[in-house]
Amino acid sequence: MPQDETLQMLKALTDAKGIPGNEREARHVMKEYIAPFADEVSTDGLGSLVAVKKGDENGPKIMVAGHLDEVGFMVTQIDEKGFIRFQTVGGWWSQVMLAQRVTITTKKGDITGVIGSKPPHILPPEARKKPVEIKEMFIDIGASSKEEAAEWGVTPGDMVTPYFEFTVMNNEKMLLAKAWDNRIGCAIAIDVLKGLQNEQHPNVVYGVGTVQEEVGLRGARTSAQMIQPDIGFGVDVGIAGDTPGVSSKDALSKMGDGPQIVLYDASMVSHKGLRDFVTGVADEKGIPYQFDSMAGGGTDSGAIHLTANGVPALSITIPTRYIHSHAAMLHRDDFENAVKLIVEVIKRLDRKTVDQITFD
Incomplete structure (x- = not known):
């Protein structure tokens, strides 16, 4: 601190x-x-x-x-495999989102997730050149099923926020958060x-x-x-x-x-x-x-x-x-x-x- x-x-x-x-x-x-x-x-x-x-x-x-x-996200649904679909809340540029850590605030406490998408290795060459659309992204919380995610407290409507800790940089006037x-x-x-x-x-x-x-x-x-x-x-x-x-x-x-x-x-x-x-x-x-x-x-x-x-x-x-x-x-x-x-x-x-x- x-x-x-x-x-x-x-x-x-x-x-x-x-x-x-x-x-x-x-x-x-x-x-x-x-x-x-x-x-x-x-x-x-x-x-x-x-x-x-x-x-x-x-x-x-x-x-x-x-x-x-x-700006953040909101849980909209949980699929059968336990992956989270979400809605942006506020303006987001898709290029700053992928592979970023997020926190889902549930009724049972905070859960860590990461924003994922289909890996580029299995995409055709033309598709790799295009930015991934937000609607194709999901949040991975490490759940194995819809039931497990629900058991952990995840519910549609839950708040999702970017995860980042306040940081004073080497130039102490510069503050990152x-x-x-x-x-x-x-x-x-x-x-x-x-x-x-x-x-x-x-x-x-x-x-x-x-x-x-x-x-x-x-x-x-x-x-x-x-x-x-x-x-x-x-x-x-x-x-x-x-x-x-x-x-x-x-x-x-x-x-x-x-x-x-x-x-x-x-x-x-x-x-x-x-x-x-x-x-x-x-x-x-x-x-x-x-x-x-x-x-x-x-x-x-x-x-x-x-x-x-x-x-x-x-x-x-x-x-x-x-x-x-x-x-x-x-x-x-x-x-x-x-x-x-x-x-x-x-x-x-x-x-x-x-x-x-x-x-x-």
């Missing part, structure tokens, strides 16, 4: 298992870490965690949302409340762990409806463009160069007034940042900004390599600078400033 308190939190969050609709374990971890800094903690009807920290009770409501769920998408957003929400502990802030801050983001921004919709925020921040992962073969026209951001201020994605055009305010604070405090835009994909901001009469919202993301796979990598400095930036922004979001951002 890492000695550093922050690394302990990041390990606990990322090692936790929680696909969309099964976020309980991740929610409990987030609650454990955020509760000491919150005045109250509650859950909405879908299971999103809402931690409230009150500065000025009559001030604007500021929502900082990271999603609890990770499953589920950075989006336990890093949950960690940002926790540390923002922590960073406001001894600070005056003219507002009420909501640190939120939303559910079911990967299947349609669902928990952000319900939790924002409950909160009715005046300003919303979706904190999530973004694409790092600093690996071989990626050009600047594909993705601009580099790990370690600061959090990403998202200009637009498929779910939202960011609010220009809020975006300008945030970058102004970053410039004033010397906090590094990068601009990013994504033609595909979206974040919780996409649901938050459509709440009630509309909410000025902005996505602040962490450049991350290899998302939606078993292991992703990010840079600790980007996480810490995102927290620092959001804390500084919140300290300035009084009623007058929020009204100016919203109605100017």
